[in-house]
Amino acid sequence: MIANLLVGMLCVYLLSFTVMFLLISRRLGGEKMGTDAFAVGNLALGSAYVLQLLEGPAGWSAMSVANHSLTLCALAAYSVGGARFFGRRTPLLWPLVAVGTGYALLQLAMHWAWGPVARYALLSATCALCFAAMVVVLVAGMRTFARDLRGEMLVFAALIGGICILNAMKLAKLLAGGLPALDMDGRFQMIFYVYMCSLATIIPPSIVWLVLRRLTDTLRGNAARDPLTRLLNRRGLTEALDAHFRRADACARLLLIDVDHFKRINDRHGHQAGDAVLCAVADVLRGAVRKDDLVCRMGGEEFAAVCPGADDATALQVAERIRHAIASAAMLQVAGGETVRCTVTVGVSGSFDDQVTLARAMQAADAALYRGKRGGRNRVERDASAPESDGAPMAGARILLAAADPLS
Numbered sequence: 001m002i003a004n005l006l007v008g009m010l011c012v013y014l015l016s017f018t019v020m021f022l023l024i025s026r027r028l029g030g031e032k033m034g035t036d037a038f039a040v041g042n043l044a045l046g047s048a049y050v051l052q053l054l055e056g057p058a059g060w061s062a063m064s065v066a067n068h069s070l071t072l073c074a075l076a077a078y079s080v081g082g083a084r085f086f087g088r089r090t091p092l093l094w095p096l097v098a099v100g101t102g103y104a105l106l107q108l109a110m111h112w113a114w115g116p117v118a119r120y121a122l123l124s125a126t127c128a129l130c131f132a133a134m135v136v137v138l139v140a141g142m143r144t145f146a147r148d149l150r151g152e153m154l155v156f157a158a159l160i161g162g163i164c165i166l167n168a169m170k171l172a173k174l175l176a177g178g179l180p181a182l183d184m185d186g187r188f189q190m191i192f193y194v195y196m197c198s199l200a201t202i203i204p205p206s207i208v209w210l211v212l213r214r215l216t217d218t219l220r221g222n223a224a225r226d227p228l229t230r231l232l233n234r235r236g237l238t239e240a241l242d243a244h245f246r247r248a249d250a251c252a253r254l255l256l257i258d259v260d261h262f263k264r265i266n267d268r269h270g271h272q273a274g275d276a277v278l279c280a281v282a283d284v285l286r287g288a289v290r291k292d293d294l295v296c297r298m299g300g301e302e303f304a305a306v307c308p309g310a311d312d313a314t315a316l317q318v319a320e321r322i323r324h325a326i327a328s329a330a331m332l333q334v335a336g337g338e339t340v341r342c343t344v345t346v347g348v349s350g351s352f353d354d355q356v357t358l359a360r361a362m363q364a365a366d367a368a369l370y371r372g373k374r375g376g377r378n379r380v381e382r383d384a385s386a387p388e389s390d391g392a393p394m395a396g397a398r399i400l401l402a403a404a405d406p407l408s
């Protein structure tokens with residue numbers, strides 16, 4: 001009686017979360033993060049338990065065969081949901097049809113060859129194996145595809161490990177005592193369904209939490225990135241620098257990088273070509289800086305690179321590397337075979353070590369950049385007010401570099 005009540009509660013949990021997952025997946029539109037598959041999984045498992053309530057004591061009936069097949073389909077749907085959550089394009093419909101039909105035929109064969117106990121034992125053994133495989137995938141995922149969700153994967157692995165053990169115990173009981181082991185008033189079935197109810201209470205909201213976490217991470221990432229080039233934007237740079245200054249008190253230097261005569265590229269080749277050139281510049285910048293440097297699009301055709309821990313000499317080297325890399329790169333091939341090239345002028349600040357001194361560094365780099373523009377473009381200028389420290393090899397306040405301007 002109590003076990004039947006628990007199964008009834010299970011049906012309510014599972015079916016209400018079916019609706020919840022469906023609503024979330026509709027709301028998410030394109031990137032559903034597996035919520036559609038989780039809805040199908042819950043629907044299949046909820047329906048299986050409804051059939052179990054309707055079919056009465058364990059035995060042979062079409063309802064029981066459908067119940068076992070739906071249970072297996074639910075496991076397949078949850079696996080597909082998990083794979084989709086982690087970005088794998090996994091089909092849902094044909095695996096479910098294959099699992100459902102294949103398992104129904106297998107049940108018939110088992111029942112015909114070895115009788116009803118074998119059919120129930122097959123379900124417990126298959127479930128135990130599937131859950132064990134899920135635990136292995138979750139634990140492996142903690143080191144590979146789900147490194148950012150270690151805690152969550154551990155909790156899922158522990159919960160699923162529990163139901164795996166209970167299924168293995170059910171198998172042992174069935175093999176030892178036959179169908180009476182599945183008596184719904186027995187102690188074991190009570191424990192089994194209390195555990196299942198706990199799982200149904202904990203796992204679906206945890207999946208909703210995972211989806212929420214992914215969404216907020218994506219939103220935060222989008223708010224911190226420039227949509228055209230996917231470089232950090234000003235806000236992303238400020239946040240990244242906050243995090244850097246919290247971790248280390250080493251100073252940094254700022255490079256302001258402005259594409260020369262960018263308006264001419266737009267005017268000559270169109271705004272779309274201009275956008276493509278900005279993306280190509282962003283790619284060159286990514287490749288020209290060191291691993292720990294931050295690259296950002298400040299807006300328009302202006303970019304910035306922050307070099308944490310760099311002294312004057314290093315910052316100037318990075319600036320010159322960037323200038324040279326951009327000047328030598330073919331940015332875009334336009335109709336008629338013409339190659340679009342561009343140059344940049346770079347203003348290098350003195351050192352800064354927090355947000356307040358960053359604002360000053362920004363002004364100084366901007367002033368240096370302005371001088372570079374007035375001085376003919378395609379060059380690196382350093383902050384004239386900053387003392388030449390750290391053995392910087394610059395003799396004067398500025399370096400003027402190969403100034404052949406391909407656009408002038």
Ligand SMILES: Nc1nc2c(ncn2[C@@H]2O[C@H](COP(=O)(O)OP(=O)(O)OP(=O)(O)O)[C@@H](O)[C@H]2O)c(=O)[nH]1
Pocket residue numbers: 228258259260261262263264266270271272273274275278299300301373377
């Ligand atoms: N294609 C494209 N153009 C942009 C974007 N943002 C700003 N621009 C254009 O960039 C041009 C910047 O022009 P200016 O500020 O005169 O600078 P410039 O032509 O690069 O000249 P100097 O900086 O003095 O060398 C303007 O024509 C803007 O419309 C963008 O996202 N895409």
